[in-house]
Amino acid sequence: MGTTITAKQNSKAASAAVSAVNDRFSDAGIVAEVIAHSAGKKYEFVRITCAPAQWRALAKWLASEAGVNYCGMITGTHFPEGPSERGWEVAVHLYRWPIANVAPHTCTIHVGEKLTGDDIPIEYEVFIPIEKTESPSVPSVQDIWGGADWNEKETWDLVGIDFEGHVNMHRVLNPHDSPDEFHPLQRQHKIRYHDFNEMYDDPQGFGRKPVDEGRVK
């Protein structure tokens, strides 16, 4: 049988991780909780909600004390119709995985069921809500996890959330000569066929114009 992390190990590690965050950061208004996935094996992960001002301190602590060694994904979202304290949101997905360098001609074979303590893999999801503003910004964690580098570039490029302190920010997916304020995943930009059913009325698209025609793109 394949090696695997058991639900018991996962649950123990998740609650230990949550209490560690809450012990350290509850004064700063950072909230951590255990959430279970509803797909796959329904395993638990740690969800942290944190203000932009505290994100860097939290990230440094996670990397140095909590053993979070992998930054998977950074997602920016635009909520133009949401409450004023959440006009934008950055979601960061982080992992703690038991990975260390090996000596030449050796390898590390972890057996999932036998891992204990900080070696148990655990998933973190950090939500950073940003209040409604024309120029959303959060501190960069590029120097803490190298994996955040291109994720932050992409988030700025597509969503327009700026990462303070990010070195060498540039367009990665859009053309380099795109207009300065153009970030296509902001909600004011609509694709030509916003409603799927419209496609049937005019399959060639001759009669259609983009909803945002005439605006700066």
Place this chain on the structure above:
Amino acid sequence: MMAEMWITMGPQHPMTHGLWTLRVKVDGETVTDTEAELGYIHRGVEKICESRDFTQITPYCDRLCYVSAMTWAHSYIMAAEDLLEAEVPERAEYIRLMAAEIQRLASHLMWLGAFGPDIGNLTLMTWCLRDREMFLDLLQELGGSRMHYNFPRVGGVKRDIPIGWADRLRAKIKLFEHRIDEYEMLLDESTIWLVRLQGVGYATAEDQLNEGVTGPNIRAAGVNTDARWTNPYSVYDQVDWEPAVEKPTSVKGADCYDRYRVRMEEMRQSCRMILDAIEKIPGGSNTHYSPGDEMILTKAPTRAPEGATGTSTYECTRGVSQFYLQGGGDGRGKHPYRVSIRSPMFITIPYVAKTMIGYKVADIPAIMGSFDPCIGETDR
């Protein structure tokens, strides 16, 4: 000392395996600086998905990477199931596991087939494409199409395995297990292959992890990390397998040869997994349930409320892919509000560009090819 100069490799270049540009600064034959430029085939999949419902998104995810469409579609479906709180019948989980592992074989064969000519071994291309067809045929029987299968559904799979599929699968996998040995006889005895791969493109495990590189590339550096057991999903805990891992020969980590070795071993593990899964599949391997039967598909909600989120962490063929979905989009939650895709190669390609510094220009195709680049999923 010669004057340093910038050379632009790509967007059309045999080394790139797709459309992107690697700018290299060279001092004579030595690479002193690099810069990766991506985005040539950015299609705005994340934006398009915001105006599609959860079933309509699957074909777009197939097309993220034509070499491993099945794993990408499954990665998306797992996030959608997390968001919509759908249950999956166990038979469907077994079918999904086999489909994903067959796709892994096909994808690694495509990688090996493309990597061979990079190194100067054209035979490999013809051999690998020959064997890949066997697996594409099997997947075609499931999905109806040769490459873009649109196979998984929220809550199960589109179609059950056809009658006789299990026999064809067993025969092909058993044949292919011998073929892997043949490949190794061809390659491991080849001086050109060894000289061009050994001792170039070193990358350590910790360094790769910090930079966001995962999958076979990090397992080549001596750690058996694998999202199939660290973040368990599907029925990988019930079938017989172990993550492929390679012992690197240097303190500098894995070289190109280690990354080739680990993928060969991974193909063996996939074969082992498939052969075991077809024996254990609930409901029997030679029965066919009609589409929509509760053995292969359960009814799932089609709308997700505002504030609901779904994530997936999936071991794709090139590393860990992730999806993050937010509910509460148009049509009273029928569409997702936001779809975010994390492609392993989007992070890996800039990292590989950095690791080339210090090697010779002639090593660039070997180093780049050994990380298995795919531009479809990179640019999305």
